[in-house]
Amino acid sequence: MRTNIPGGIRLVALGSDDExxxxxxxxxxxxxxxxxxxxxxxxxxxxxxxxxxxxxxELGFRVVQLDGIPPRSATVRRDVGVGDDEVGEAYQRVAAYxxxxxxxxxxLTQFNTQTHVxxxxxxxxxxxxxxxxxxxxxxxxxxxxxxxLIELGALVEIQSHHWVGxxxxxxxxxxxxxxxIYRATxxxxxxxxxxxxxxxTSDARWFSPDEIDGLPMPPLSRSLTARHGxxxxxx
Numbered sequence: 656m657r658t659n660i661p662g663g664i665r666l667v668a669l670g671s672d673d674e675x676x677x678x679x680x681x682x683x684x685x686x687x688x689x690x691x692x693x694x695x696x697x698x699x700x701x702x703x704x705x706x707x708x709x710x711x712x713e714l715g716f717r718v719v720q721l722d723g724i725p726p727r728s729a730t731v732r733r734d735v736g737v738g739d740d741e742v743g744e745a746y747q748r749v750a751a752y753x754x755x756x757x758x759x760x761x762x763l764t765q766f767n768t769q770t771h772v773x774x775x776x777x778x779x780x781x782x783x784x785x786x787x788x789x790x791x792x793x794x795x796x797x798x799x800x801x802x803x804l805i806e807l808g809a810l811v812e813i814q815s816h817h818w819v820g821x822x823x824x825x826x827x828x829x830x831x832x833x834x835x836i837y838r839a840t841x842x843x844x845x846x847x848x849x850x851x852x853x854x855x856t857s858d859a860r861w862f863s864p865d866e867i868d869g870l871p872m873p874p875l876s877r878s879l880t881a882r883h884g885x886x887x888x889x890x
Contacts, residue, residue, distance in 0.1 A: 656683050656745040656746070656747060657744065657745065657746045657747070658683075658746070658747040658748065658749075659748055659749060659782050659783055659784070659785055660710075660711075660712045660747070660749050660783070660785070661710055661785055661786075662706075662707070662709055662710025662711035662712065663680060663681075663710075663711050663712070664680065664681040664711070664712050664714060664747075664749070664833065665678055665679070665680055665681070665707075665711050665712070665713050665714070666678070666679050666680070666681050666687055666690055666691060666713075666714055666716065667702075667713055667714065667715040667716070668691055668694070668696050668716055668718045669702055669715055669716065669717050669718065670717075670718070671717075676696070676718065677691070677694055677696065679691075679694065681714070681815075681833075683745050683747045683829075683831050684728075684731070684745075684747075684817045684829070684831050685728070685815070685831075686726075686728060686815040686817070687714065687716065687813060687815055688726050689725070689726050689727060689728050691716065691718060692721055692725030692726045693725055695720060695721045695725075696718040696719070696720065696721055697718060697719050697720070697721045697722075698716045698717070698718055699716070699717045699718060699719055700716070700717050701714070701715070701716055701717075701810050701811070701812060701813045702715035702716055702717050702810070703715040703810065704751075704789040704810055704813070704835050705788065705789075706786065706787070706788045706789075710786060712749060712789075714813055714833075714835075716813070728817075731817050731818060731819060732818045732819070733818065733819045733820070734818065734819065734820035734821060736821060737819055737820060737821055737827060741819070741827050742827070742829070743819045743820075743826075743827040743828045743829035743830070744826065744827070744828055744829060745828075745829045745831075746828045746829065746830050746831065747831040747833070748782055748830070748831070748832055748833070749782065749783050749789075749833045749834075749835070750780060750781055750782045750783065750792075750832065750833070750834050750835070751780050751781075751783060751789040751790075751792045751793045751796065751834075751835040751836075751837065752777075752778040752779065752780030752781075752793070752796075752834060752835070752836050752837070752879075753778060753779060753780055753793050753797055753805060753807065753836075753837045753838070753839040754778060754811075754836065754837070754838050754839065754879060754880060754883040754884055755778075755779060755797065755801075755803065755805055755839045755840070755841055756838075756839075756840055756841070756884060756885050757840060757841040757842070757844035757861065758844065759844040759861035760861045760862045760863045760864065760866070760885070761861065761862050761863075761864070761867060761880060761884050761885060762779060762797075762801055762803060762841065762844075762847070762859070762860075762861055763776040763777065763778065763779070763859070763860060763861075763862055763867075763870070763872075763876075763880075764776065764777060764778070764779045764800050764801065764856045764858070764859045765777075765856065765857045765858035765859070765860075766855055766856070766857065767855055767856065767857035768857075769823055769854075769855045770823065770855050771823065772873055773857075774871060775871045775872055775873055775876075776862075776870045776871065776872050776876070777872060777873060777876035778836075778876055778879060778880070779796060779797045779800045779801050779803075779859070780792075780793060780796045780797070780800075781796045781800070781854075781855075789810075789835050789837075790807060793805075793807060793835075793837055793839070794807065797839070798850065799849075799850050799851035799854065800849060800850075800851055800854070800856045800859055801847040801848070801849070801859040802845065802847055802848035802849070802850055802859075803841050803844065803845065803847065804841065804843070805839040805840065805841050806839060806840050806841070806842060807837055807838075807839050808837060808838035808839055808840065809837065809838050810835060810836070810837055811836055811837065811838050811882075811883050812834075812835075812836040812879070812882075812883075813833070813834070813835055813836070814832075814833070814834040814836065814875075815831070815832070815833050815834075816831075816832045816834075817830070817831045817832075818830055836879055836883070838883050844861060847859035847860060847861070864884065864885055864886050867880060867884075
């Protein structure tokens with residue numbers, strides 16, 4: 656399996672007093688809520704994402720005891736054009752993103768033709784380098800894609816998605832995306848500058864909440880911006 660986290664991913668269930676109730680591996684294609692649910696726990700909120708000395712990525716969750724039927728994994732979807740008989744290369748990729756706000760609005764980046772969503776706008780961020788902490792990864796990605804220096808806030812969501820699709824180079828991948836979403840602010844916003852020449856970003860701008868409504872955005876980016884952007888009522 657290809658992965659940008661060679662040490663693997665470990666899930667940590669935390670009690671109300673931060674006691675470690677469970678530690679278990681997150682394997683390719685698995686989802687945290689399903690893995691922890693099978694062990695009798697329900698996720699309340701993400702707590703941390705850190706890299707251990709052995710290279711493993713720990714994802715911590717605050718949990719309560721499950722009272723009911725545990726969640727099950729959904730059927731793995733296939734992108735249009737990928738046949739049922741096509742076997743993709745297993746690829747587990749961890750990426751970190753930030754909902755960045757400032758007095759100028761929300762910071763968004765535009766995808767270029769190296770992606771399947773060219774012209775759409777999304778959150779700054781991207782895949783972690785091997786051994787890189789999520790916090791360092793977010794700061795690096797935001798700087799590379801927009802030239803902004805940010806103050807990182809809380810880890811607000813950890814998402815897991817699994818599908819079989821065709822990469823931009825035409826290779827079929829059995830893709831497992833684990834996304835870490837942070838809230839962030841920028842005290843001294845400036846006109847964005849793309850430093851990562853040759854990457855997947857074609858443009859970067861600050862947008863007011865009213866402007867965001869009319870932008871082409873993937874549903875995931877739009878929902879994250881709504882939940883954690885300037886109009887959200889979260890702290």
